[in-house]
Amino acid sequence: MIRSELVQKIASENSDLRLEEVERIVDAFFDSIVDQLATGGRVELRGFGAFSTRSRESRTGRNPRTGAPVAVNAKSVPYFKPGKEMRERLND
Known part of the structure; x- marks a missing residue:
């Protein structure tokens, strides 16, 4: 599964969220992980x-x-x- 497939799956399971919102959530999730790891966390x-x-x-x-x-x-x-x-x- 690639990032775009993950976004599509989450969006299809949560009809109250627009695709753009799901993309921002997924981006924020991965960015948070990378930021934490970059600081040695x-x-x-x-x-x-x-x-x-x-x-x-x-x-x-x-x-x-x-x-x-x-x-x-x-x-x-x-x-x-x-x-x-x-x-x-x-x-x-």
Whole structure:
């Protein structure tokens, strides 16, 4: 499912909301998660899972074309840990 399909599904299940309103709600939801993660925070949605960031150390990589060593800087990457309820529903 892509973002536009999510918006359509929510709009079809909530006839009192216009499509534009649902788009703004979905955008605000995702923006809030990204903003929280950008400040080093954590977002927990009970029954669904938790979003957080993990740190990757700097390392030496390789250019795939030339094989030359390339310095890769340290960075933060998003991480998602599924909740117990989600894991149970997926494995039923």
